[in-house]
Amino acid sequence: MLKLEEATVRFAGRAALDRVGLEVAEREIVCVLGPSGSGKSTLLRTVAGLQPLDGGRVFLEGRDLEGTPVHRRGVGLMFQDHQLFPQRDVGGNVAFGLRMHGAARGEQEARVAELLDLVGLPGAARRAVASLSGGEQQRVALARALAPGPRLLMLDEPLGQLDRSLRERLVVELRELFGRLGTTVLAVTHDQGEAFALADRVVVMRDGRIAQSGSPLEVWQRPADEFVARFLGFGNVVAATVTGQAADTPWGKLPVPEGSPQGPGTLLVRPAGVRLVDASDGLRCTVAARTFRGTHVAVHLRPEQAPGLEAACPLRTAPEPGDEVGVVFDAAEVVVLGGSSGV
Amino acid sequence: MSEAAETAPGARGSAARLGLMALPVAFFAVFFAYPVAAIVARGLHVDGTWRFGRLAEVLAQPDIRHVLWFTTWQALASTALTLLVALPGAYVFARLDFPGKDVLRAVVTVPFVLPTVVVGTAFLALVGRGGLLDDLWGLRLDTTVWAILLAHVFFNYAVVVRTVGGLWAQLDPRQEEAARMLGASRLAAWRRVTLPALGPAVAAAALMVFLFTFTSFGVVQILGGPTFSTLEVEIYRQTSEIFDLSTAAVLTLLQFAAVGAILVLHAWTVRRRESALRLVDASLTARRPRGAAQRALLGAVLVTVAVLLVLPLAVLVQRSLDAPRFAYYRALTRDDGGTFLVAPIEAIGNSLRYAAVATVIAVLIGSLAAAALARRDAGRLVRAFDALLMLPLGVSAVTVGFGFLITLDRPPLDLRGSWILVPLAQALVGAPFVVRTMLPVLRAVDERLREAAAVLGASPWRVWREVDLPIVRRALLVAAGFAFAVSLGEFGATVFIARPDNPTLPVAVARLLGRPGDLNYGQAMALSTILMVVCAVALLVLERLRTDRTGEF
Numbered sequence: 001m002l003k004l005e006e007a008t009v010r011f012a013g014r015a016a017l018d019r020v021g022l023e024v025a026e027r028e029i030v031c032v033l034g035p036s037g038s039g040k041s042t043l044l045r046t047v048a049g050l051q052p053l054d055g056g057r058v059f060l061e062g063r064d065l066e067g068t069p070v071h072r073r074g075v076g077l078m079f080q081d082h083q084l085f086p087q088r089d090v091g092g093n094v095a096f097g098l099r100m101h102g103a104a105r106g107e108q109e110a111r112v113a114e115l116l117d118l119v120g121l122p123g124a125a126r127r128a129v130a131s132l133s134g135g136e137q138q139r140v141a142l143a144r145a146l147a148p149g150p151r152l153l154m155l156d157e158p159l160g161q162l163d164r165s166l167r168e169r170l171v172v173e174l175r176e177l178f179g180r181l182g183t184t185v186l187a188v189t190h191d192q193g194e195a196f197a198l199a200d201r202v203v204v205m206r207d208g209r210i211a212q213s214g215s216p217l218e219v220w221q222r223p224a225d226e227f228v229a230r231f232l233g234f235g236n237v238v239a240a241t242v243t244g245q246a247a248d249t250p251w252g253k254l255p256v257p258e259g260s261p262q263g264p265g266t267l268l269v270r271p272a273g274v275r276l277v278d279a280s281d282g283l284r285c286t287v288a289a290r291t292f293r294g295t296h297v298a299v300h301l302r303p304e305q306a307p308g309l310e311a312a313c314p315l316r317t318a319p320e321p322g323d324e325v326g327v328v329f330d331a332a333e334v335v336v337l338g339g340s341s342g343v
Numbered sequence: 344m345s346e347a348a349e350t351a352p353g354a355r356g357s358a359a360r361l362g363l364m365a366l367p368v369a370f371f372a373v374f375f376a377y378p379v380a381a382i383v384a385r386g387l388h389v390d391g392t393w394r395f396g397r398l399a400e401v402l403a404q405p406d407i408r409h410v411l412w413f414t415t416w417q418a419l420a421s422t423a424l425t426l427l428v429a430l431p432g433a434y435v436f437a438r439l440d441f442p443g444k445d446v447l448r449a450v451v452t453v454p455f456v457l458p459t460v461v462v463g464t465a466f467l468a469l470v471g472r473g474g475l476l477d478d479l480w481g482l483r484l485d486t487t488v489w490a491i492l493l494a495h496v497f498f499n500y501a502v503v504v505r506t507v508g509g510l511w512a513q514l515d516p517r518q519e520e521a522a523r524m525l526g527a528s529r530l531a532a533w534r535r536v537t538l539p540a541l542g543p544a545v546a547a548a549a550l551m552v553f554l555f556t557f558t559s560f561g562v563v564q565i566l567g568g569p570t571f572s573t574l575e576v577e578i579y580r581q582t583s584e585i586f587d588l589s590t591a592a593v594l595t596l597l598q599f600a601a602v603g604a605i606l607v608l609h610a611w612t613v614r615r616r617e618s619a620l621r622l623v624d625a626s627l628t629a630r631r632p633r634g635a636a637q638r639a640l641l642g643a644v645l646v647t648v649a650v651l652l653v654l655p656l657a658v659l660v661q662r663s664l665d666a667p668r669f670a671y672y673r674a675l676t677r678d679d680g681g682t683f684l685v686a687p688i689e690a691i692g693n694s695l696r697y698a699a700v701a702t703v704i705a706v707l708i709g710s711l712a713a714a715a716l717a718r719r720d721a722g723r724l725v726r727a728f729d730a731l732l733m734l735p736l737g738v739s740a741v742t743v744g745f746g747f748l749i750t751l752d753r754p755p756l757d758l759r760g761s762w763i764l765v766p767l768a769q770a771l772v773g774a775p776f777v778v779r780t781m782l783p784v785l786r787a788v789d790e791r792l793r794e795a796a797a798v799l800g801a802s803p804w805r806v807w808r809e810v811d812l813p814i815v816r817r818a819l820l821v822a823a824g825f826a827f828a829v830s831l832g833e834f835g836a837t838v839f840i841a842r843p844d845n846p847t848l849p850v851a852v853a854r855l856l857g858r859p860g861d862l863n864y865g866q867a868m869a870l871s872t873i874l875m876v877v878c879a880v881a882l883l884v885l886e887r888l889r890t891d892r893t894g895e896f
Contacts (some may be wrong), residue, residue, distance in 0.1 A: 050794050070797040070806075083795040089811045096809070100800035148800055 001026045001061060002047065002152055008055035009042050009208075016042040018208035024152070024186055029178055031199030032188040034232060039208040040188035041080070044154045044236035047186065048077045054131065060151065071100070072197070080157045082141040084129045085289055090140050093123030097148035110224065115143040125286030131282050135166050141173075146183070153178075155187035159194055166269065171197045192232055196220065204228050225337050230266045235310045236274065240267035242336055250306040255331035266337040271298060273333020282326035285309065287319045301327065346356040363715035364728065367708045367774075374767050375735055379595070385749065386592020394589070411597070412572040417488060421432060421495035425552050426545070427504035427651025428496055428647060435644045437511035439637065440629040447648065448504075449883055454652055455501040456825070456878045458847040459561025464856065465655040466494045466566055468662045473864075487503045490566045491641025491657025495559065497651055499552040507541060514540055516628050520829035534594045538593045547612040554605045558598065560740065575835065579741045583661070583839070586720040591820055595742045602738055614623065617791040643820040656875060659684045663868035671865035687870060690851040694831055694874075697762075697847060701769035701830035706823050708770065716778070718786035732778050735771045740835025744768055747840050765847065768836035773826030780825060784818040785811070828878045848874045 002024040007016040007199045007324055013079050016039045024030045028119060032040045047058055049070040057067045065073060076097075082083035084093050094115055095108045101109070116124055119139040127247070132140060138159065145153060158174070159167040160324035178185050195202050196216040201318045204219065212224035223229035226237050240247040240254070247254045276299070288308065292298075297318040301309040310325065319325055387394055401407055434447060454462065470476050470484035470493070477483050484490040514537060522532035560575040567576060574594055581591040617689045632638050663671055675688040716729050735743070747764055788811055834849040841850050848870060855867035 048794075048798050050797070051618075069802075070794070071800045072460075073798075073803050074800075077795070077798040079791055079795055083789065083791045084809065085792065096801075097795065097799035100805060101794075144799070163826065 002186065003059040004043075004056065005059070006056035007043070007053055007058060008048055008131070009046060009051055010040075010054045015039075015208045017046065020208070020210060022171060022203065022210065022213075024184060025169075027109060027182050027184055028186040029175070029187070029198060029200045030203060031191070031201070032186070032197040032203045032205055033192060033195040033231075034188075034205035034211075035190055038205040040190075040205055041156055042053070043205070044077060044156055046188065047152070048074075048075055049152060050077075052252055074148075074151050076143045076145040076148065076153040078141050078153070078155045078158055080160055082137045084132075084144070085138060086129055088129065089125065090121070090127045090129060090132070090214075093129065093140055094125070094143045094147050096144060098240070101148050107138055111147060112143075115147055118146075119143045120173075134162050135170070138162060138170070138325055146181070147197055149314070152184050152186060155185065157189055160185055160189070160191070164281050167191075167194065168197075174198060204231065223268065226266045226268075229266075229335075229337060234270065235308070236269040236271065238267055238307055240265060240336070242267075245337065247334075249327075251303060251327075252308065254329045254334055255333050256336055260336040261338065268337055269309075269329055269337045270333040270335070271310045271312035273330040274301070274309055274313055275328050275330055276313060276317075277326045279324040279326050279327055282328040284327055285323050285327050287323045287325060289321055290318055301325070303327070353538050363711050363718075367628055367712040367715070367732070370704075370708050371731070371735075374747075375738075378750045379599075379742055382588070382742055382746040382789075383592045383595055383748040385591040386595075389589070394443050397589050398593050398596070399679050401590050402688070406589070407855050410572050411576045413571060414557060417491060417495075417571070418553050418559075419486075420500070421492050421556040422549050422553045424492055425496045425503055427501045427547060428651065430507065430545075432500065432504045433508035433511055433642050435641055435834045438506040438516075438629055439632050439641055441632065441641060443744075446628075447645075451504055451602055451648055451652055452501045452681065453656075453875075453879045453882055454497050455499070456828035456832070456882050457498070458567065458834060458849045458852075458874055458878070459498070459559070460834050460852045461659070461832070461875050461878075462498050462655075463562045463565030463660040464867055465875075466490050466497070466562075466850060466869060468658045468855075469655045469708050471566075475661075486568060486570070488571060491559075491563055491571060493651070494562045494566060495556045496714040497655060498562065500648075500652060502551050502555070503548045506551065507544045510544040511537075511541060512610065514628070514630055539748055543612045543829055547609055550605055550609040550612065553758070554609070554736065554756075555606070556600065558739065559885045561853075564853070575739050575741060578739050579835070579838075582741065582745050591742070591745075593737050598739050602734065602736075606730050608881075609733070615648075657870055659804060659875065660872050663872040665868075666865055671862070671869040673859060674862055674866050675869055682864050685864060687846075687851050687855065690846045690848045690870065691873060691877075693841075693845050694848040695877075697765045697837075697841065698827050700763070700766035700828040701773055701833075702823050702827045704766060704770035705773030705826035705830070706819065709774040709822060709826070710781055710819065713785055714782035716782055716848060721790070729778075729782075733775050737773045738774065740768075740833070741839065743771060744836030744839030746834070762845065764840045765837055765845075766830070767800065768840060769830035769833045770826070772833050772836070773829045776825040776829055777822040780822040784815050787815050806813065828881050831874065831878060831881075848877075 002022075003267075004018045004026050006021060006022055007017050008015060008019055010270040016245065018039075019033055020039075020043065020132055022030075022043075032043060035038050042051055046053055047060075047065075049065065049068065053066075060073065075178075085096065088096070089113050094112045098108045098111055107267070112125055114256075116122055119142050121136060121139050124136070129137070142158075145155075159170055162170065171194055174204055177183075183243070185198075187195075187198060189198075196219075199216055202212075202216050202219045203210055204224070212228050213224075217303055219228070220232065223232055223234070229237050236315075238249050238251065240249040240257055242248075242260055242262050244262075245258060245260070247256050247260075247267055254267065256271070279332070283303050283306075285303045289300040290297050290303045291300070292315075293312075295315075296312045299311045299313050301308060301311060306316055309325070353715075387397055402411075432451070435445070457465075467485060468474050470482070470490050472483060472485065474483070474485075484493070518540075519532045519536050522536045523529070526536060527598070557662050559573050560579065563571060563576050564572045564579070567573075572580070574597065574606055578591050578594045578598070581587045581594065632641050637805065665671075706812050712728070712732055747768055751764065793806050794812050797803075798812050801809055831847075833847075834853070837847050838850050838853065841847050852867050852870050852874070855863045857871065
């Protein structure tokens with residue numbers, strides 16, 4: 001459906017996209033995840049034709065898009081802050097793309113009504129854009145992008161400015177909606193929760209390159225390297241040397257799963273794999289702080305002469321700051337990462 | 344990917360920009376640069392050689408030195424006085440909320456769009472021979488420099504209030520509050536937070552006032568008498584009375600250099616002003632006056648406006664009615680066969696027709712230029728063009744007018760005796776106002792709105808029609824109004840090229856004033872009143888349209 005080959009964009013000598021190769025299949029929802037400045041938005045702008053390529057090619061349904069101007073590409077883009085036309089009402093915004101494609105007035109009205117129903121704003125066509133809440137604007141922007149029936153819908157930080165509860169609800173709605181419509185979607189976000197909830201496939205970007213690509217589960221379970229692991233919020237990453245089913249780390253000897261890559265590397269312990277035991281057993285740590293995370297407590301541990309550790313504990317059994325505890329590691333939650341380590 | 348493709352987007356951008364700039368550049372080259380250059384050449388290029396020695400010779404003349412000195416110091420004094428009088432006004436308009444504020448804002452802007460001739464006439468009626476002060480106390484100021492200075496303050500009050508007050512109203516008051524919370528006194532907070540933020544706007548306004556007063560013509564021509572003469576008046580005298588073209592050429596060059604320097608400074612301060620400031624909606628920052636100090640300030644500003652801005656105009660109207668049964672107005676309809684070949688009243692029709700055509704030209708040229716300048720890829724060259732566009736505001740209008748006469752009288756451009764000369768000259772002066780009004784609005788159109796439209800299938804032309812036009816339509820009307828008012832009042836160039844049987848209003852007023860007798864004086868007052876009403880109506884219509892007060896005028 002969409003294919004990028006060696007796509008490169010340079011800003012003042014710095015590569016915002018560095019020979020990026022990416023494919024999106026028909027009806028697939030792909031989420032590009034990365035910190036700000038990693039080139040995600042540039043990627044979308046390149047596909048939309050708003051940003052010319054300095055190298056490489058973009059194909060849509062097998063056709064090279066080089067030389068096709070923005071308005072003839074037939075892709076939809078939902079902008080980060082919506083960019084609704086302030087001087088038009090909701091209906092005027094949604095109908096805009098239809099008008100540009102020469103749809104008859106009656107057809108426009110029917111389609112606008114249908115789309116507003118679809119995004120949960122029935123009868124809002126005559127409302128002024130300025131009177132909409134953030135969530136409503138977001139829905140109108142989505143309806144507007146969907147209206148001309150784009151072959152590919154791109155979303156730039158689709159839920160970025162909304163509050164948390166609304167975001168969590170909308171992300172589910174969006175996924176359902178795209179599934180129902182059979183839309184092919186390429187979204188970018190810096191919010192991992194959003195990406196994992198929305199996507200069939202997650203692509204993690206770093207400095208204009210793709211760091212990892214895979215299903216949400218794969219990426220979550222086996223981050224490709226230290227960068228991805230840290231970006232996903234994992235703090236327990238250290239240099240390690242793996243021999244057989246054990247690894248030498250600053251935290252001592254840790255068990256690793258069968259079949260882990262051997263030799264020097266980087267090692268991730270998910271907080272769930274850090275189990276607290278009596279102070280007399282295992283690695284001796286002091287509890288530095290606790291953070292409530294709703295379903296569990298993140299306990300920040302300070303071992304003697306080793307990097308800090310984060311453990312996930314049930315609410316009831318979490319120790320107090322200042323307590324002395326022992327730590328043992330669960331091999332199932334330890335991952336030996338590829339790539340080099342900066343630790 | 345090929346090299347050609349890498350350069351394509353840049354090349355496309357420049358091509359679009361060149362296309363937009365072609366017409367304005369051609370217009371200014373033919374109708375501004377060429378006439379000015381020609382007149383300078385005629386003055387300095389004698390018998391096949393350039394005589395730059397004239398520069399030194401002219402500058403050595405004591406009376407010319409006197410003119411230069413007077414031009415400079417009166418401009419400085421006018422600027423200082425305007426700032427002194429108008430800055431409290433800027434504060435009051437920015438930060439205080441009071442009933443009738445919108446009306447008052449329109450009232451203080453009226454003088455700025457009034458023709459200089461009307462301003463001169465109004466002050467003559469106030470402080471001149473037989474003027475109001477003369478009648479009451481036997482006080483006459485028209486023989487002193489005060490009349491000129493006060494008229495300049497009258498004229499430029501709105502420049503300061505609009506430029507400084509416009510920004511002041513949008514400065515986030517919480518910045519000052521933050522400073523107060525950190526232990527600054529009210530005055531210290533103002534001095535450390537607000538003043539630095541306002542600085543560039545004050546500087547820009549001061550430079551604009553200096554520019555307008557440095558090149559002042561109509562006001563000085565009417566109020567200056569034989570004693571006081573600015574460069575511009577002297578250029579006029581040298582060209583039309585003494586016929587000393589070489590002296591006029593030298594003076595034109597001098598004024599050109601001075602204006603160029605002022606404009607470079609101005610462009611620099613404007614860029615500084617565009618630097619990152621926290622701006623908020625102006626309607627949120629104004630409060631009802633609290634405490635004796637704020638109320639006293641408001642009162643003082645109201646009195647200033649009443650005495651300085653309203654009184655002269657009121658006296659003008661009163662003087663025009665100072666004969667039984669509208670005698671002065673009725674006299675305007677009679678063909679007196681003297682200075683005019685037609686009844687003075689016909690000047691109204693002429694003026695309106697000329698100004699309408701000039702407005703069309705100015706809006707066309709000005710918006711094309713603004714569109715080119717507003718492009719985000721605008722480089723250094725384009726910014727230089729920006730400053731160049733302002734030149735007609737300051738370069739001697741007299742020179743332009745006279746230049747028209749001597750250059751556009753032979754093929755390929757033989758416009759001798761053509762009516763289009765007058766609107767062309769007026770459009771030159773109007774176009775910079777159009778650019779300055781349109782530019783901030785065009786720059787404020789979010790590029791991503793255009794992108795959003797393009798992604799939805801709008802071609803570049805439709806993007807402009809669907810996104811830009813609805814947003815700038817209002818600004819376009821405002822710009823047209825300004826261009827209209829400015830064209831209507833243009834005097835320096837028009838006085839040369841308006842034909843005797845087709846005078847414009849300002850030219851007719853000046854001619855009437857130049858003739859003795861109560862009837863002529865009264866007719867001048869009556870015509871000025873009519874001109875004032877036309878300009879004021881144009882402005883009041885604008886004020887209704889105008890919501891954004893961040894423009895520079």
